[in-house]
Amino acid sequence: MKRKVLGMVLATSMVAATLVGCGGGDAAPAATEPAAETEAPAAEAEAEAEAPAADAEAEAPAADAAAPSGNKVGVAMPTKDLQRWNQDGSNMQAELEAAGYEVDLQYASNDVATQVSQIENMINGGCSVLVIASIDGESLTTVLEGAKSKNIPVIAYDRLIKNTDAISYYATFDNYKVGQTQGQYIVDALDLDNAEGPFNMEITGGSPDDNNATFFYNGAIDVLKPYMDAGKIVVPSGQIDFATVGTPAWATETAQARMENILSSNYSDGTTLHIALCSNDSTALGVENALAANYTGDYPVVTGQDCDIANVKNMIDGKQSMSVFKDTRTLASQVVKMVGQILKGETVEVNDTTTYDNGTGVIPSYLCEPVFADANNYKELLIDSGYYTEADLQ
Numbered sequence: 001m002k003r004k005v006l007g008m009v010l011a012t013s014m015v016a017a018t019l020v021g022c023g024g025g026d027a028a029p030a031a032t033e034p035a036a037e038t039e040a041p042a043a044e045a046e047a048e049a050e051a052p053a054a055d056a057e058a059e060a061p062a063a064d065a066a067a068p069s070g071n072k073v074g075v076a077m078p079t080k081d082l083q084r085w086n087q088d089g090s091n092m093q094a095e096l097e098a099a100g101y102e103v104d105l106q107y108a109s110n111d112v113a114t115q116v117s118q119i120e121n122m123i124n125g126g127c128s129v130l131v132i133a134s135i136d137g138e139s140l141t142t143v144l145e146g147a148k149s150k151n152i153p154v155i156a157y158d159r160l161i162k163n164t165d166a167i168s169y170y171a172t173f174d175n176y177k178v179g180q181t182q183g184q185y186i187v188d189a190l191d192l193d194n195a196e197g198p199f200n201m202e203i204t205g206g207s208p209d210d211n212n213a214t215f216f217y218n219g220a221i222d223v224l225k226p227y228m229d230a231g232k233i234v235v236p237s238g239q240i241d242f243a244t245v246g247t248p249a250w251a252t253e254t255a256q257a258r259m260e261n262i263l264s265s266n267y268s269d270g271t272t273l274h275i276a277l278c279s280n281d282s283t284a285l286g287v288e289n290a291l292a293a294n295y296t297g298d299y300p301v302v303t304g305q306d307c308d309i310a311n312v313k314n315m316i317d318g319k320q321s322m323s324v325f326k327d328t329r330t331l332a333s334q335v336v337k338m339v340g341q342i343l344k345g346e347t348v349e350v351n352d353t354t355t356y357d358n359g360t361g362v363i364p365s366y367l368c369e370p371v372f373a374d375a376n377n378y379k380e381l382l383i384d385s386g387y388y389t390e391a392d393l394q
């Protein structure tokens with residue numbers, strides 16, 4: 001019965017979800033009646049299709065349909081190893097506590113089994129909503145059955161969780177746009193529309209088990225493909241497909257070892273590397289380490305993402321050309337707002353209902369805006385906004 005009731009609640013909230021623009025983050029959400037009292041016709045029809053009407057009436061009193069009414073929120077983060085997740089976690093905790101919620105914040109050392117058991121504990125420990133940044137987006141199907149059976153809504157944080165209908169919402173940055181921003185930076189930096197080329201490029205992608213990684217890759221490659229097709233960009237290693245360029249766990253050391261091999265096989269004769277397309281900062285750092293130790297030619301355009309401190313320092317030193325700034329404060333605020341809207345039965349603000357299908361259907365999503373950062377604008381973006389202090393970047 002509970003499963004059916006949850007289905008009604010979720011179907012109702014999805015029907016009620018409003019589409020808002022990215023800039024609409026500050027707009028007050030349109031308040032609606034609590035989900036259990038505002039069953040849309042579609043949700044009713046669905047419930048009736050599952051069980052005889054009389055049974056449905058008897059089994060689904062409105063009061064039962066609500067998610068757990070406590071105020072404890074479980075926040076599962078992948079790892080403390082990467083700077084951004086520490087910021088995501090602490091921003092979420094501070095904002096949730098300021099809004100009056102109790103928080104169970106856990107980091108899983110990039111270990112799937114650890115994350116699964118942390119989520120189990122959150123489910124059994126009385127959390128009313130779960131916010132999960134997954135390690136492997138395909139490994140949480142079973143544990144989230146438990147959340148679903150207890151009517152605990154789940155928000156996928158930054159990374160989509162696949163193959164489970166226990167996910168109510170997804171909040172992230174526009175991941176395809178992150179890749180497009182990296183690709184466009186390369187086009188502009190090398191003036192690819194006018195320059196003759198050919199320019200040599202090597203690609204370092206993200207972790208194959210992270211749904212975001214293909215969005216970053218596709219966004220960048222879609223911008224660069226016309227120049228590759230025209231022969232203005234060539235890839236001397238021949239490693240182009242996502243499957244070939246991925247970096248498991250986004251590990252700096254793995255990216256570094258792979259780039260060292262590429263450099264020694266293809267560039268040790270003095271061939272110039274013009275472009276190092278890197279999906280994020282942890283992989284860019286590996287590539288920058290490999291360049292420092294194994295390459296003496298003209299320095300390439302190197303892309304990244306996250307504006308991690310080490311990478312911003314490298315941008316200032318001319319060792320990384322750009323990064324994509326994803327203000328984790330914005331994402332945390334949006335997710336805290338979503339948590340409040342869910343728990344109060346209000347309309348949950350989303351701005352994308354087409355892009356992110358997790359294998360069970362499209363998950364209503366809120367996409368925050370990524371922005372491009374480089375040595376020219378980092379002060380305004382990162383220091384004036386209070387994200388970092390000058391001292392952080394010394």
Ligand code: BGC
Nearest residue numbers: 082158159210212250280306
């Ligand atoms: C995030 C990136 C991050 C990467 C590695 C991705 O899912 O969107 O911001 O750099 O994971 O942690």
